[in-house]
Amino acid sequence: MRLPIYALALTSFALGTAEFAPNGQLLSASADLSVSVADSGLITTAFALGASVGGPLIAAATLRADHKRLALWLAVIFLLANVATALAPTLLLAVASRSVAGAMLGAFLGVAITIASNLVVSERRSAAIATVFLGFTAANVLGVVAGNLAGDAWGWRSVFWLVAGLSVVALAGMWLALPQGSETGAASGTARALRTGRLWVAFLAIALGYGGLFVMFTYIAPILQDAGVPAHLAVWFLLAFGVGLVVGNHVAGRLADISIPKTTVVALLLLIAALGAFGLFAGNVPAVVVLLVLLGAAGLGLVPPLQSFVLEIARVISPVVSALAAAAFNAGVALGSAVGGSVVRDGAAYGQLATIGSLVSLAGLAVFVLAVFLQKRATRVEFPAQDRSALGAGTLV
Numbered sequence: 437m438r439l440p441i442y443a444l445a446l447t448s449f450a451l452g453t454a455e456f457a458p459n460g461q462l463l464s465a466s467a468d469l470s471v472s473v474a475d476s477g478l479i480t481t482a483f484a485l486g487a488s489v490g491g492p493l494i495a496a497a498t499l500r501a502d503h504k505r506l507a508l509w510l511a512v513i514f515l516l517a518n519v520a521t522a523l524a525p526t527l528l529l530a531v532a533s534r535s536v537a538g539a540m541l542g543a544f545l546g547v548a549i550t551i552a553s554n555l556v557v558s559e560r561r562s563a564a565i566a567t568v569f570l571g572f573t574a575a576n577v578l579g580v581v582a583g584n585l586a587g588d589a590w591g592w593r594s595v596f597w598l599v600a601g602l603s604v605v606a607l608a609g610m611w612l613a614l615p616q617g618s619e620t621g622a623a624s625g626t627a628r629a630l631r632t633g634r635l636w637v638a639f640l641a642i643a644l645g646y647g648g649l650f651v652m653f654t655y656i657a658p659i660l661q662d663a664g665v666p667a668h669l670a671v672w673f674l675l676a677f678g679v680g681l682v683v684g685n686h687v688a689g690r691l692a693d694i695s696i697p698k699t700t701v702v703a704l705l706l707l708i709a710a711l712g713a714f715g716l717f718a719g720n721v722p723a724v725v726v727l728l729v730l731l732g733a734a735g736l737g738l739v740p741p742l743q744s745f746v747l748e749i750a751r752v753i754s755p756v757v758s759a760l761a762a763a764a765f766n767a768g769v770a771l772g773s774a775v776g777g778s779v780v781r782d783g784a785a786y787g788q789l790a791t792i793g794s795l796v797s798l799a800g801l802a803v804f805v806l807a808v809f810l811q812k813r814a815t816r817v818e819f820p821a822q823d824r825s826a827l828g829a830g831t832l833v
Contacts (some may be wrong), residue, residue, distance in 0.1 A: 440551065440555060447511055450511075450605075451540075452571065457582075457587070458483075462480070468593075486541070487538040488762065488767050494540075499626060507614060512602060518537055520536075521534055521593075545759065549743060550755045554753055562690075562696070563690055565744060566632060567719075570686065577681070580674060583598055589826075625712075628752075635746060637761060637807040641801075643765075644803055649711070649793060650772025651775050651796055654773040655672075679729055682830040684734060687737065689740040696741045699737070700738065707794075710727050710731045
């Protein structure tokens, strides 16, 4: 069953490249579209909002659709949206097409996690999810570098032509590799899961824990500039962050199949510690490189265990639940950038952002501990002690 999961990972690589690579081309986009740099930032904002809002709505509307057919159609619309962005004559059309692409990302991650989870036994679920996200994290290493090199050579629109080309390859891979059929009973199970209060507590933990990273990382360019890093070398510092993402995602996927709570707590503690250290050593370039790797590892190390955690709470493998979890991660990005922007506008130094981010992630840790407590208590009530082994190796019991 590895080939279908690898096909999903290839698609997530295209999605991740579309999300992250354009951030380095905002100056080029602003000049070409004759808008301010701040306005060109809406190209990034629109994508995140589309993923956060549109993704779960599409997942809910297509809950009964065949999973393979749905994944293919989402990838086709994503491809067309990137072509539309590459051809967009105005900022408005670029923003509109980016929001559509973001919505496809949010919905696709939901169905991709569902497909991958259904292909493996419960004891391997976190590793399967991590493999799907491997493409997404690799996009931070290979996709961002390739996209920005193309953008620097041929302009910001070439980034979206690159993504369109990757999407064609990904579509072919999914068409050939994915099995047919949908999991039955997901609709009723999803409705029950969404009425579970502790599930929404888990979503809040995701947004706060992950959001703390982006209080600082949203402003990584001026932070690196303050540290004395030349602008043309910044992309290679981001590569260090991307390496951390890949390592953290892989390791956490393996460990989460042993213990979801312990893996999540360790990742959050590492993230909090690394953010605190970054606040102290932001002016030390060698320390910044090491801390960027750690921040990447801790940040993406949260994804496999937390995605598995919400599925355990929901007790149904549902594209809607997975899409809402992905939306919570994107909400964390939006929350972190909003908090960071507010602090900067109030006159704080960029170096203070990491310390503030560590406090936001600390709040996420507290909420996660609450969610684990609520889940354990509910499990004791709903399942007799002799039946708990049936819940699987990744259970919270």
